[in-house]
Amino acid sequence: MFCLATRCSYIKLAKPLHYELWIGGTMTSKGTHGGGDSGPAIAGDPSTFPSDAELSRTLVASSTTASLSTLTESGYPYGSVVSYIPNDDGDPVILVSDLAEHTINARTDSKASMLIAESADGDDPLGKSRLTLVGRLSIIKSPENIRERYLHRHKHASFYVDYDDFNFWKLSVEEIRFVGGFGHMSWVTSQDYKDAEVDPLFETAAGIISHMNDDHNDANLLYVQALTDLDNCEEATMLGVDRYGVTLRAVTQSGPRMARVGFPSPLSLADEARPAIIALLDDAKNL
Numbered sequence: 492m493f494c495l496a497t498r499c500s501y502i503k504l505a506k507p508l509h510y511e512l513w514i515g516g517t518m519t520s521k522g523t524h525g526g527g528d529s530g531p532a533i534a535g536d537p538s539t540f541p542s543d544a545e546l547s548r549t550l551v552a553s554s555t556t557a558s559l560s561t562l563t564e565s566g567y568p569y570g571s572v573v574s575y576i577p578n579d580d581g582d583p584v585i586l587v588s589d590l591a592e593h594t595i596n597a598r599t600d601s602k603a604s605m606l607i608a609e610s611a612d613g614d615d616p617l618g619k620s621r622l623t624l625v626g627r628l629s630i631i632k633s634p635e636n637i638r639e640r641y642l643h644r645h646k647h648a649s650f651y652v653d654y655d656d657f658n659f660w661k662l663s664v665e666e667i668r669f670v671g672g673f674g675h676m677s678w679v680t681s682q683d684y685k686d687a688e689v690d691p692l693f694e695t696a697a698g699i700i701s702h703m704n705d706d707h708n709d710a711n712l713l714y715v716q717a718l719t720d721l722d723n724c725e726e727a728t729m730l731g732v733d734r735y736g737v738t739l740r741a742v743t744q745s746g747p748r749m750a751r752v753g754f755p756s757p758l759s760l761a762d763e764a765r766p767a768i769i770a771l772l773d774d775a776k777n778l
Contacts, residue, residue, distance in 0.1 A: 531748055535719035539736040539753030543669045543677045544687035547622050549733075550669075551577050551607055552689040555644060558606040559585065559662075561596035561628070568604075569596060575605075576637070576644045580685045582661050583624065584637050586648055589656040593628075597660065601627040605662055618672050626665040626681075634659040690733045695761045699768070703729045710772050715741045717775035719750045734758040737768070 541549070560570040569592055575583040583605055587594050597603065608621035631637060637659055642649055651657055667679040692699070703711060711727040714737065724741045727750070731738035736753035754767045 531746070534715070534721045534741065534748055534750040536736070536753045537751050539751055540738075541690060541733055541735060542683070542687065543671070544667075544679045544683040545690060546620065546671060547667050547669045547679050547684055548577075548581050548687045549690040549693045550609065550620055550622055551581055551583065551624070553693045554607050554609075557583065559593055559603060560605070561593045561603045562600045563592075563596055564599060569593070570606075573605075574645045574648070576641050578637065578661065580664075581687075582626075582664050584631065584641060584659055584661050586641060586645075586652060586657055586659055588651075588654070589658065594658075594660075597628040601629060603628045603662055620669075620671050622667055622669045624662060624664045624667055626663045628660050628662055631659040631661055691758060691761050692733055692764055695764065696732050699732050699764060700729050703768075710775075711739055713775045714752050714771060715739055715750045717778045718752045718771065721748060721750060724748075724750075732764065732768075737771070 555576075556572055556574055558570050559573045560568045563569050571593070573585045573587065573593070575585045578584055585593075593603075603626065605624045606621065607624070608616070609619040611619050638652065641659070642652060664684060665681050667681070667684050668676070669679050670676045690696075708727070711729050712724060715721050715724040715727040719741075721741050721743055723744045725744065726742040728740045729737060730740050730749075734754075734757045736751060739750045739752070741748045741750045752771060754771070758764060758767055
């Protein structure tokens with residue numbers, strides 16, 4: 492459990508990082524991560540949001556299953572669920588049988604796409620993050636380095652990984668379409684995607700957010716009132732936390748707003764989150 496008290500720590504919880512850009516029923520534009528003519532501008536410092544390339548890498552790293560689409564002999568897209576792991580460049584690696592339709596299709600036409608989506612957990616799935624990776628499939632001829640990593644993530648695959656008709660395939664990503672929720676979408680180049688880093692807090696963010704909302708609503712409120720221009724905020728809920736800062740939903744006298752408070756410098760490790768959040772609270776109290 493993450494805790495602001497000095498003797499508490501937090502456990503890792505595997506849940507993708509997500510930023511809600513649907514505020515009080517108003518659409519928001521990508522240009523200012525929620526600002527623009529269609530909705531109120533984000534309070535605080537929206538420049539501290541991760542890039543869409545970083546969000547893409549983090550979403551791919553935080554998921555284990557996807558919908559893979561390949562082209563049939565007739566040219567129709569054929570989709571089904573696959574398990575995967577990302578390699579060091581963020582390219583998904585799958586383990587499939589030679590008898591699988593995907594393998595048959597890929598041997599004829601290597602063009603493919605992979606849809607990866609954040610779990611809705613009972614919420615509107617269209618308000619959650621998702622992306623489509625577009626590229627080409629190729630068989631990995633020497634899979635020794637990837638085999639153990641794959642089995643560590645997908646232990647069930649140990650029952651068939653050594654079958655003669657099973658092989659590792661890689662989707663070499665050429666382009667990414669990222670959708671961060673309502674009104675937030677962009678194309679990400681393969682180079683930007685490759686160069687981006689996975690957020691170090693992606694496994695712990697859910698636990699931090701839950702703890703802050705359950706036990707430290709007063710701190711959330713002070714973040715917004717003191718560190719953004721929303722001094723009339725009456726209630727605040729933490730929506731996200733990443734290496735660059737925290738995102739909050741604020742209830743103000745004029746309606747709901749989104750607020751962003753950045754850390755003084757990016758975090759490199761998950762263990763740095765607790766002292767960084769405490770430091771923000773100290774800053775807010777001293778203003």
